[in-house]
Every structure is written in C-alpha cells, then in structure tokens.
Amino acid sequence: MVLETPRGKLLLNQYETLPDGWLKFRPCTMVFMRDPGPSKSGAQAGSPVILQVPDGAELKFDEPPDLHHGKIGNLVEGKLVGRFTIRSDQKHPDPRTIC
Numbered sequence: 001m002v003l004e005t006p007r008g009k010l011l012l013n014q015y016e017t018l019p020d021g022w023l024k025f026r027p028c029t030m031v032f033m034r035d036p037g038p039s040k041s042g043a044q045a046g047s048p049v050i051l052q053v054p055d056g057a058e059l060k061f062d063e064p065p066d067l068h069h070g071k072i073g074n075l076v077e078g079k080l081v082g083r084f085t086i087r088s089d090q091k092h093p094d095p096r097t098i099c
Contacts, residue, residue: 017067031049057079058078061075
C-alpha cells in the first residue's frame with residue numbers, strides 16, 4: 001500500500017491500527033521530498049530522502065487512520081523499530097548531514 005502527500009510517500013505492507021491514533025506497520029519505507037529551494041548540505045534541490053525500516057515503525061496521528069480510504073491525518077509522533085537506513089543524493093562530505 002502507498003499513502004501519498006505533497007511532501008512524500010509512505011510505503012507499507014503489513015499494518016495494524018492501534019488505539020489512540022497509532023498505526024503499526026512492517027516493513028516501512030518513507031520517501032520525503034525536499035523543498036525545491038537551496039539545501040544546506042548542497043544536495044540537489046527537490047531530491048528525495050528515503051528512510052527504510054525493515055523491522056517497521058509505529059506512527060501516531062492526530063486522528064485515527066482510515067487506510068481503506070487513504071486518510072491518515074497529521075503525523076504527531078513516531079517510533080522506528082530496529083536498524084534503519086537513510087538514503088539521499090547529498091553532496092555534503094559529512095554523512096550525518098542529510099538536509
């Protein structure tokens with residue numbers, strides 16, 4: 001399943017809706033689109049940042065998600081489970097700087 005907003009995409013396979021607006025899913029890939037303006041790191045304007053979390057994540061929204069209708073509300077809080085990988089097209093020599 002793919003959930004898309006103007007700022008990015010959330011790709012998920014298995015998911016479970018939890019009480020109080022939480023959504024638990026595994027695995028997880030998030031694609032964040034950068035603003036088209038200049039970047040501090042020297043990354044190409046508008047190039048995406050990709051976050052991959054094989055063991056999944058839990059996200060909390062301001063309202064309970066309705067994935068059958070593609071409605072998830074605004075993200076309030078999140079937890080990543082286990083190791084994760086961040087990929088970007090950055091040009092900055094320090095790998096800790098992604099934006």
